[in-house]
Amino acid sequence: MSSIAQNTEKALNLLSSPFSESKQHRRLLKIYVDGYPDDAFIVNSAVFHEQVSKPFQFKVDVYSEKKHQLDAPDMIGVKAVIVLEDDGEKPRYFHGHISSFTSPQRTTQLSRTQYKMVLSPWLQMYEQVTDCRIFQNAAVMDVIQTLFKDITVAKYDLSSVTDKHYQREFWVQYNETIVNFFNRICQAEGIGYYYTHTKTGHTLHLIDTHRHFQNIKGHNPLKIQPKTAAHLHLTDWGKTNKFVVSRQVQTSYNALSPTQMPSVTATGKGEINSSAIAEALESYRYSEYFNTIEEGNEAAGRANKQSYARLAIWKGKGDYIHLTPGYNFRVTHVPADVVLDDANQDFTLLSSMLTVDQLIHSIDVSFSAVPLGVLVTPTGLTPVISGLQTAVVTGDAKIGTPYTVDSEKLGRVKVQFHWDREGKRDSNTTCWLRVMNPMAGPRHGAHFTPRIGQEVVVAFENGNPDYPFILGALYNGENQPPFIEDHGFRSGFRTATIDAGKDAANATKYNELSFYDKKGQEEIRLRAEKDFNAIIQGNKTQHIMQNDSQTIDQNLDMAIGDNLSIKAGSSIALEASQSISIQVGGSSIEISSGGINIKSSQISINGSVVNIGSIVNLG
Structure with missing residues (x-):
């Protein structure tokens, strides 16, 4: 007698003795739930959905003769395993966490309470867990391991990820679930996954090449043959092209x-x-x-x-209980004289739906497959930041003042986003962000480097969180704008001295170009904290409509290559507290408080009238 026929007979015997039906060891399907006795729940039926690069979902209808007042909080997140054990076949395990639990009305006639459960993978328990995180200078496997590090129930295998995956400067998980972030970075890197199950757990296997898919053990190739109780079989097998x-x-x-x-x-x-x-x-x-x-x-x-x-999906139906997504197989036809176009082709199982009904001992499998060599990856939506955000400039504060600058050859800086709760406000917080300026040409344009501690406005290329850049800066409660004492009449530029010590916070040491626009008091102010250097390649022309006043606290030096011409409409007055000297070659005139000294090899005085005082010493 075949195994299916034997189990059918057993099922009929069980139906005739309902009080012994709770003994799980005599049943085709068994379920064991952590923290509950082995026979606390009895399976009526189950549907097992599995697919490459997607979470599995095991729906199971059970009843209990011992647990009659269970609610969802008692069950959600609890581990459970379903065992499918057909005579002559190796047991197959379906392990997961209870993600959904339904407790309908109690059946009083048989003192049984019916329940519905859904088992999902450990990763799917984090489908609603969102986060905002930044991963720097890491390859995809580094990111995934960091992502899973704090998940205590995580069980995964990375040994089948063997292709080259480049290190990226910046990965951002922004307002998205752990599951979506995991799916989209796997999709971007061409990585798929599948699950395997044991009696005590399930493992997520990551894979980046079809070469690591293994063959289904036993019953390979699958046989297309008429449905009988004596043989496992495929009843349908066909191909759909797109x-x-x-x-x-x-x-x-x-x-x-x-x-x-x-x-x-x-x-x-x-x-x-x-x-x-x-x-x-x-x-x-x-x-x-x-x-x-x-x-x-x-x-x-x-x-x-x-x-x-x-492009092409093969679909089939049958009763093979060991069809597991992520494994390879072949198909043959019985009798052998029927020509099968796909007879020598290898396939990878893409998805399967196994339906088992305990009462009528029914096992049905429908599945889809792709040609060997095709690796299906997960899909995830990249979050879009359509608006602007603000952040605070960070870096290595080597000088230790609020106005320290930390930038590189392109003038890029790093920032701390307000949503980044793991950032340390240092040079490891983000990638380098470019800074928008009014002009940016080869060695020309405008350039202002945001400084550590300043708040900046950040935009994102194409709305992608992985590609931020800085539009400008904002004042806030700690960083007050300059010129506030002028009540809005003055605007312009003021740059604070770097490493200014105590003066940095108030910016009392600074360079400035500002404009005062109150009517009748209009002014342009130019200030250099230390030196002012100007180079004029051509001419300099000034037209001062009224007065020009200069105050020089120390010295004025002028070097003129050719001629100096000074013309006054009325008079020229030169005054010195000690002396005035004029020298041309070896001749000179020196005027001091003690007298006038004229020195030359020849002195000529021409005039129609020459007045000489009372004391004349031609000595």
Whole structure:
């Protein structure tokens, strides 16, 4: 007698003796829930949904003769395992955490209470856990391990991630769940996953190449044959094709080498090129996620593989209980004289739905598969920051004042976002952010470097949280604007001296260019805290409509290459408290409080009248 026939007979015997039905060891499906006796719950039926790169979901209907007043808080998050054990077959385990629990009305006739449970993976328990985090200078595996580090129930395997994955300067999880962030970074890096189950737990396996998929153990190849009680079988097997474009073209922009915009193309293989229309069409996308041709080729290749994964899907039905997504298999036909086009082709199981009814001993499996070599990755939505945010400039405060500058060759700075609760307000808080200026040309333009402690306005390229840049700065309760004593009449620029010690907070040491605009008192003020240097390559022309007044506390030195011409409409007055000297070659005139000294090899005095005082010493 076949195993199915034997179990059918057992099921009939159990139905005839309902009081012995609670003994799980005699049943096709068993369930064990942590913290409860082995026979606390009895399975009526179950539906098991599994799929590559998606969470599994096990729906199970149970009853209990011992636990009659259970509520969801008693059960949510509790571990449970369902065991499917058909005679002659190795037991199959379905392990998970109870994510949904329904307790309907109690059945009084048989003293049983019916319950419905849904089992989900440990990762899915974090589907509603949102966070805002920044990961710096890390490859995708570093990010994932950091993400899972604080999840105590996490059980995962990274050994099948063997391809090259480039380190990224900046990854941002912004107002999104752990599950969505995990899915989208796996999608971006071409990483898929699947689950395996044991009696005590389930493991998330990450994989970035089909070469690491294993073959289904036992019953391989699967046999297409008529449904009988003596054999496992497939009753349906067919293929569905969909239209996909042939080429994936991507372009990116790298601010560090702006004239070399990398553009890459990936073309489909095999059947993807069989259509003339498909070959004529391409999918063109702009992407921020690569900076070099090498990185772009891999990104376009991953996009092309995901497109190819939708090209052809094989679907089947049967009663194989060990069909597990993420494993490879072949299909054959019985009798062998029936020609099967797919007989020598390897497939990877993409999804499966196993339905088991305990009462009628029914096992039905429907599944989908893709050709070996296709790796389906998860999908996740990248959050979009459509508006502006503010942040505080950070860095290495080597000088230790509120106005310390920490920037690099492009004038970029780092910031601490207000939502970043793990940032330390240092140079490791964010990536380098470019700063918008009115002009930016090769060695010319305008440039102001935001300083540590200043609040800045941040925008995001294409709304992508991974690509922030600074638009400008804002004053706040700690950083007051200059010129407030002028009641809004004065505007302009004032830069505080760096490493100004006690004067830094009040900016009493500074350079300034300001404008006073009150009617009748208009003024331009220019101040240099130390030196003022001006270079004029051509001419300098000044037209002063009224007076010019200069006060020099120490010395005035003038060096004129050719001529000095001074012309006054009325008079010129020169006054010195000690002396005035005029010298041309060896001749000089010196005027002091003690007299006038004229020295020259020849002195000529020409005039129609020459008055000489009473004392004349021509000595």
